[in-house]
Amino acid sequence: MSRHPLIPEVTLALAVKLIVILAAALFVFSPRQRPRIDAASMQERLIGASTASPEPRSIYP
Amino acid sequence: MSTAMDVVQLSRLQFGLTAMYHFLFVPLTLGLSILLGIMESVYVMTGKEVWRQATKFWGVLFGINFAMGVATGITMEFQFGMNWAYYSHYVGDIFGAPLAIEGLMAFFLEATFVGLFFFGWDRLSKVAHLGVTWLVAIGSNLSALWILVANGWMLHPVGAHFNPDTMRMEVTDFGEIIFNIVAQEKFVHTVSAGYVTGAMFVASISAIYLLLGKHVEIARRSITVAVSFGIASALSVVVLGDASGYTATDTQRMKIASIEAMWETEPPPASFTLFGLPNQATHRTEYALRIPWVLGLITTHSIDETVPGITDLVQHNEDHILSGLLAYSALEKLRANRNDPNARAELDQYIGELGYALLLKQIRPDIENATDAEISKAAWGTVPNVALLFWVFRLMVGLGFYFIFLFGLAFYLTSTGRLLKARWLLWLLAFSLPLPWIAAESGWIVAEVGRQPWVVEGVLPTFLAVSSITANNVLVTLFGFIGFYSTLLIVEIYLMIKAIRLGPGHIVTQPRTKELPAASGAE
Numbered sequence: 368m369s370r371h372p373l374i375p376e377v378t379l380a381l382a383v384k385l386i387v388i389l390a391a392a393l394f395v396f397s398p399r400q401r402p403r404i405d406a407a408s409m410q411e412r413l414i415g416a417s418t419a420s421p422e423p424r425s426i427y428p
Numbered sequence: 429m430s431t432a433m434d435v436v437q438l439s440r441l442q443f444g445l446t447a448m449y450h451f452l453f454v455p456l457t458l459g460l461s462i463l464l465g466i467m468e469s470v471y472v473m474t475g476k477e478v479w480r481q482a483t484k485f486w487g488v489l490f491g492i493n494f495a496m497g498v499a500t501g502i503t504m505e506f507q508f509g510m511n512w513a514y515y516s517h518y519v520g521d522i523f524g525a526p527l528a529i530e531g532l533m534a535f536f537l538e539a540t541f542v543g544l545f546f547f548g549w550d551r552l553s554k555v556a557h558l559g560v561t562w563l564v565a566i567g568s569n570l571s572a573l574w575i576l577v578a579n580g581w582m583l584h585p586v587g588a589h590f591n592p593d594t595m596r597m598e599v600t601d602f603g604e605i606i607f608n609i610v611a612q613e614k615f616v617h618t619v620s621a622g623y624v625t626g627a628m629f630v631a632s633i634s635a636i637y638l639l640l641g642k643h644v645e646i647a648r649r650s651i652t653v654a655v656s657f658g659i660a661s662a663l664s665v666v667v668l669g670d671a672s673g674y675t676a677t678d679t680q681r682m683k684i685a686s687i688e689a690m691w692e693t694e695p696p697p698a699s700f701t702l703f704g705l706p707n708q709a710t711h712r713t714e715y716a717l718r719i720p721w722v723l724g725l726i727t728t729h730s731i732d733e734t735v736p737g738i739t740d741l742v743q744h745n746e747d748h749i750l751s752g753l754l755a756y757s758a759l760e761k762l763r764a765n766r767n768d769p770n771a772r773a774e775l776d777q778y779i780g781e782l783g784y785a786l787l788l789k790q791i792r793p794d795i796e797n798a799t800d801a802e803i804s805k806a807a808w809g810t811v812p813n814v815a816l817l818f819w820v821f822r823l824m825v826g827l828g829f830y831f832i833f834l835f836g837l838a839f840y841l842t843s844t845g846r847l848l849k850a851r852w853l854l855w856l857l858a859f860s861l862p863l864p865w866i867a868a869e870s871g872w873i874v875a876e877v878g879r880q881p882w883v884v885e886g887v888l889p890t891f892l893a894v895s896s897i898t899a900n901n902v903l904v905t906l907f908g909f910i911g912f913y914s915t916l917l918i919v920e921i922y923l924m925i926k927a928i929r930l931g932p933g934h935i936v937t938q939p940r941t942k943e944l945p946a947a948s949g950a951e
Contacts, residue, residue, distance in 0.1 A: 371488060372930065373492070373923060377923060380495070380919050381495045381496070381498075384496070384499065384916060385499060388503065391506065391908070392502075395506075395905060395908075396509065396510050396905075400510065401509040401510050402510075402895045402897065404513045406594050406596070409517055409518060409595035409596065410595050412514050413595070413786060413789075413892065414759055414760050414763065415793055
């Protein structure tokens with residue numbers, strides 16, 4: 368395997384791919400660019416700022 | 429495009445395309461690794477050099493696939509953080525664990541032994557190298573296990589509960605998550621599909637060699653192993669798919685009803701719609717061609733159990749939404765006062781329905797004041813794309829039965845020594861090469877589109893799981909991924925074709941290894 372004629376091409380393709388993925392991880396998807404979510408923002412997303420009580424409603428058909 | 433598609437659709441498209449691209453490599457890795465183990469086992473048992481050369485040749489193709497596929501899945505983890513930040517916070521405690529284990533255990537096991545496989549031929553004993561090859565196969569399959577444990581939890585969330593203080597789901601029983609029936613059935617079904625892919629790959633390329641009269645000694649041995657492994661795998665994938673469907677009748681009833689375009693509940697045993705044109709607007713299936721009893725028998729394994737139809741399930745989901753509103757109200761009170769024991773008790777009682785109430789958020793923000801019409805609309809929103817599921821499922825199942833027929837026939841002709849003369853079947857095998865990938869990708873579409881509108885079934889709607897980012901943010905990375913992955917795919921196909929054209933004769937053995945007389949003569 369170590370002398371297979373395709374080794375240079377496979378190695379080049381693998382290296383380019385890993386560099387692109389690493390660059391994406393560092394410059395596009397880094398923790399700095401990710402939205403930060405905590406319990407408060409999750410609350411805002413799920414139940415919002417509203418504190419109104421729901422109207423009484425039967426849960427049974 | 430950004431006006432036509434919102435962040436949810438774009439994020440789903442991006443994740444779907446990335447996952448489907450990644451899954452072009454995975455099934456071949458799963459199947460080919462086992463076939464390498466089988467071929468090398470024959471080499472170790474018989475001592476015949478031709479099997480060693482066959483293992484090395486298919487190992488080269490395995491290596492190209494592994495090199496081009498490795499790390500293509502990691503971009504999905506990037507997306508969890510960027511596009512699916514709310515999802516990651518809400519269920520990261522559960523979802524993150526199997527992904528981390530996959531990375532730490534199976535990936536390192538797999539990657540380490542892949543290196544030993546390629547560079548250990550003349551450094552390890554025969555038996556030690558065989559052990560390495562099997563560890564590559566086990567490592568690959570373990571990777572799949574952990575990913576499917578995570579995915580299975582999204583389809584059937586067990587072993588976790590919602591913590592209102594941290595506003596996230598937390599693990600209560602990790603064993604329950606690992607041994608989740610949906611995950612386990614999905615695992616065996618998926619790896620079997622991978623084995624079919626590996627078998628078809630070896631059989632198709634061997635068939636091409638035989639048709640061209642090239643590398644005949646290796647090709648005829650390889651095709652024998654491939655069709656034997658292929659028939660066992662094709663039977664497994666259909667039987668295990670049936671088991672998945674049986675379980676889904678309990679755990680994902682809307683998905684089953686949608687796959688079957690079954691709008692109304694029928695008296696048991698339900699009929700199977702072989703053909704039809706499902707119409708989501710009218711809730712009817714036009715020109716339906718039904719076979720009595722078959723669906724009931726397949727999905728319940730009985731003649732007296734009911735398979736609920738979509739309309740009844742929607743009614744049922746309206747009840748879930750009403751219960752969910754009580755959980756929602758309790759959660760609001762609890763977030764305002766964490767020491768409110770009544771709110772906590774009420775939340776505990778209805779927490780399983782909270783996700784259903786959240787479906788209303790897509791219709792209005794103050795869901796407490798939702799009208800009956802809005803609740804009905806939200807309940808109908810739990811029906812996935814019926815026509816897509818109906819047809820893609822039939823494509824997958826049709827291909828599954830085709831693989832049984834093809835491998836069964838090829839196995840019979842191999843067993844009776846007539847395969848090499850049946851050139852029409854060799855052509856059929858050659859042209860069937862892309863079909864396992866089409867079947868596997870169809871399976872993923874059924875599994876993931878069928879789960880909509882949920883990102884975690886019954887727990888978190890998809891539209892609430894996406895990050896608060898702009899559509900343009902997603903568009904930029906979407907186009908980036910499409911360009912990058914399309915290029916990689918072209919390179920992969922180019923390298924594969926080049927390696928296949930070079931054939932086994934171009935595998936240069938180490939100096940202390942004897943050349944293969946039989947294969948050389950044949951070539």
